[in-house]
Amino acid sequence: MAVVSVGEAVLSAFLRVVFNRVASSDILDYLKRRKLIDRLVQKLKIELMSADAVLIDAEEKQITNPAVKEWLDELKDAVYVADDLLDEIAYEALRCKLEAESTSKHYLAPRLTTSCPEKCGVFGRDIDKEAIFKLWQSDDASSSDGICVVPIVGMGGIGKTTLAQLLYNDTIVNESFDLKAWVKNYFKDAYKKFEIPCEAKGLRTFLGGEWWHENDNIGKMIDELLHSFKCLRVLSLSGISELPVFVGKLKHLRYLDIRYTGIKHLPNSLCSLYNLQTLILSWCITELPINMGKLVNLRHLDNTGTKLKEMPPQIGKLKNLKKLPLFFVGKHGGSSIRELVELRHLSGKLSISNLENVHCTKDATEVMLKDKRDLSELVLKWKDGHDNEDLEKSRNVLEQLCPHENLNSLTIKNYKGTSFPNWLGDSSFSNMVSIVLRNCKYCFSLPPLGQLPLLKKLKIVSFHGVFAVDHEFYGNGSSTIEPPFRSLEYLSFVDMPEWQQWVIFEGGVFSCLLELQIIDCCKLSKCLPNHLPSLTKLVIRGCKQLVASLPKAPALHELECDGKIQLASDHYYPSLESLKIEGGSDSLWSLPLEFFPKLKSIQMHKCENLESLSTSEGSHPSLTSLTYLGIWKCPNFVSFPNGGLCAPNLTEIEVSECKKLKSLPEGMHTLLPSLVTLRLELCPELESFPEGGLPSNLKTLKIEYCNKVISRRMEWGLQGLHSLKELNIWSNCKEVESFPEEALLPPTLTTFEILDFPNLKSLNGKGFQHLTSLQSLTIGICKKLQCLPVEGLSHLYF
Incomplete structure (x- = not known):
């Protein structure tokens, strides 16, 4: 069997495409209007068919016959030229149906540069x-x-x-x-970079990459460059702030990408690109041309991240449009929501903003979103702050914007109605995966969402009128026997200041829930789900009145809570890795570490009744995963576990404002071999470091206003810490007049900070003379310090 090259196979297929274009009704009609007789058109058809037949035979012979190979190359060039010609004919045929925009030409101005010579030496001149x-x-x-x-x-x-x-x-x-x-003629030099591509008159793809930004005036040059690329199909530009008017002359252009440029407005000539199929404008423009409706072949209009306020009129004429992420309803003379009526092929994401500008419910009805079966994500937005909005009208508009049942994701923002339409939560939306309801301040209840079989994400934010989450939320009115929220993985309640009661559904509710967030619900007083077998993350924040026990959650990895949340004594959290508690319940006087064998991080903040970190009598669990321990503002905290804290991988400890704490964990030098950072702040009763001293790998030590510790500084044993690099000491000890004592500090120290010694008069030079590695010395708020020592600091640079 003869081998046929891929290139020539493509050429054969391309030739058939050219033949089909000649036979198209638009081109035939155009040629007839130009008085080109049918006989010539028929002759062209015959020639193309003959060429295709010969090509099939030639593709098999070209491997051994150089003459055939040369003929194929010439035919390839001719086919491309024919395609360009037919493309122009098709363009003119379409132009005859639409009004053509006039274009103007911009000329480039030379840019100023320097006359300075290169800095390197010049010889022989x-x-x-x-x-x-x-x-x-x-x-x-x-x-x-x-x-x-x-x-x-x-x-x-x-x-x-x-x-x-x-x-x-x-x-x-x-x-x-x-x-x-x-x-100097810098324009000529800059233009030389483009001499080779500009010679490629038939260039079909131009992508301006990173090199494009090397010339500051590239935005001015682009107009001249595009004159050489009239056959372009694909054009991508970057680093420019204005799109040349000449772009409207690129009759063959199918794809235009100007995303992330500084372009704010598009020239009206753009609307002459009747063949354009893809237009990417994301994160740049603020306004669309008024004649966008002429781009009748446009299929993808990406306006993601733009600051548009309304759509141009007649955008509904773009009946082939498949992608339109953002649609803005006009206020007065702008585009009506009815422009969406003819856009039947929209797919992917559609966000409709400024719904307060829909003045007639009938307009929303005619949009027929339920017929747009290819939409996967829908966002419906009213403008925030329109508190005088007709509440009934808002509900009627939302009622009519019912999407197709294929929808995967729904977001509703700033809705002004007091209740939701019946379609929201209907079990027929069997593909719904995500729902976000945000800033619906006037709603008195939540929609019945529990019977959506595939719902995985539910986020409810700023519902200021909801007092209770009850059985209606679970959708119990349905005849189905399936448990509610059987697929839900993420549930979030945020900013619900009037929410007081959560009625818990009895049965297997939330069996798949992975993450639960309850944030800024200041009146919620009781009840959390009892058992969440799949939960991995629980966040309860800003719920000061919530008095409840944590649910049974054996898979929990991350716990963050405040208020009066209780740790039930019969619950075990074998998978918990991160624990952050602020406030804590009255019963939280001791944190039982054996409940959390895999903890990596412990943060206790403002737990007023917390007295200790403890272990059950006789047990000394090894917290092999623990790397961070922080305790702040726990005024009654007095002790660590008896026998010490066995955490071989703990790297950082912070203890701050624990006014009753007297001692650090026992055996730190052996039980905490990985500790590199120790910060002690405002612990006035802390007396000294534990027997045996600090771990030898310690690198950073901060002691802030722990005066009893500082008064016993000669017992620290820091000279044996050969890894210590940074030492910060803040103290208002009045008895210290000279500091530091000889042999107090290790020679490895690189950073030393001394602050707020009210009676410090001098620095002891002998205490510094062995600090040969010291690079930074900071002294502050030492008002009586008169001078620095002559000896010991000579290696420092001031």
């Missing part, structure tokens, strides 16, 4: 410099009425420009001429 100086100073030059021109000629790269720069900046020139100016 002294004779040339002297010769040019003599020409300038000659009698002929000085007596000339015109301008004396001394040309410097030669091939590129021999240093003509460098020589001119040396002359321009020479002291003789500066003394001899009152005025001078450097002139």
Whole structure:
């Protein structure tokens, strides 16, 4: 079997496409209107069919016959030219149906640059410099009425420009001429970068990459460049702030990408691109051209992240449009929501904003969102702050915007109605995966969402009128026997200031829930789900009145809670890795560490009744996963577990404002071998470091206003900590007049900070003389300090 090359197979297929285009009704009608007789058109068809037949045979012979190979190459060029010609004919045929926009041409202005020579040395040009100086100073030059021109000629790269720069900046020139100016044709130099692509008159794809930004005036050059690329199908631009008017002359263009540019407005000539199929405008423009409706072949209009306020009129004429992420309803003369009626092929995401501008419910009805079966994500937004909005009208509008049952994701923002329409939560939406309801301040109840079989994410934010989450929320009115929220994985309640009661459904509710958030629900007083077998993250924050026991959650990895949440003594959390408690219940006087064998991080904040971290009598669990321990503002905290804290991988401890704490964990030097950071702040009763001292790998030590510890500083044993790099000491000890004592600090110290010693008068030079690694010394709020020592600090730079 003969081998047929892929390139020639594609050529054969391409030739058939050209044949089909010739036979299209639009082109035939156009040729007839131009009085081109049918006989010529028929002859062209026959020629194309003959070429296709010959091509099939030639593809098999080209491997051994060079002449056939050359003929195929010429045919390939001819086919591309024919395709361009037919594309122009199709464009003109379409233009005859639509009004063409006039375009204007922009010309480039040269940019200013420097006359400074390169900083590197220049050798061997002294004779040339002297010769040019003599020409300038000659009698002929000085007596000339015109301008004396001394040309410097030669091939590129021999240093003509460098020589001119040396002359321009020479002291003789500066003394001899009152005025001078450097002139250079930079446009020519910049344009040279594009000489090769500009010669490619048939170029079909142009992608402006990172190199595009190397020239500051590329935005001005692009107009001239596009004149050479009239056959472009694909154009991607970056680093420009204005799209040239000439872009409207690119009749063949199918794809235009200007995302993330500085372009705010598009030229009206863009609306002459009748063949354009994809237009990517994300994160740049603020306004669309008024004649966008003429882009009748447009299929993808990506306006994600734009600051549009309304859509242009007649955008509904883009009947082939498949992608339109953002639609803005006009206020007065702008586009009505009815423009969406004819956009039947929309797919993916659609966000409809400014729904307060829908003045007639009938307009929303005609949109027929329920017929747009290819939409997967729908966002419905009213403008925030329109509190005088007709509440009944808002509900009627939402009622009519019922989407197709294929929808996967629904978001409703700033809705002004007091209740939701019946379609929201209907079990027929069997593909619904995500629902976000945000800032629906006037709603008195939540919609019945429990019977959506595939719902995985539910986020409810700023419902200021909801007092209770009850059985209606679970959708119990349905005849189904399936448990509610059987697929839900993420549930979040945020900013519900009037919510007081959560009625818990009895049975297997929330069996798949992975994350639960309850934030800023200040009146919620009791009841959490009892058993959440799949839960991995629980966040309860800003719920000061919530008095409840944590649910049974054996898979829990992360727990963050405040208020009066109780840790039930019969619950075990074998998978918990992160624990953050703020406030804590009255019964939380001890944190039983054996409940959390896999903890990596412990943070206890403002737990007023917390007295200790404890273990059951006789047990000494090894917290092998623990890496961080922080305890702040726990005024009654007094002790760590008896026998010490066995955490071989603990790297950081912070203890702050624990006014009754007297001692650190026992055996730190052996039980905490990985500790590298220790911060102790505002613990006035803390007396000293534990027996045996601190771990040898400690690198950072901060002691802030722990005066009893500082008074016993000679017992610290820091000189044996050969890894210690940073030491910060803040103290208002009045008895300290000289500091530091000799041999107090280790020689490895690189950073030393001393603050707020009210009676410190001098620094002990002998305490510094062995600190040969010290790089930074900070001294502050030591008002009586008079001078620095002569010895010991000579290696520091001030």
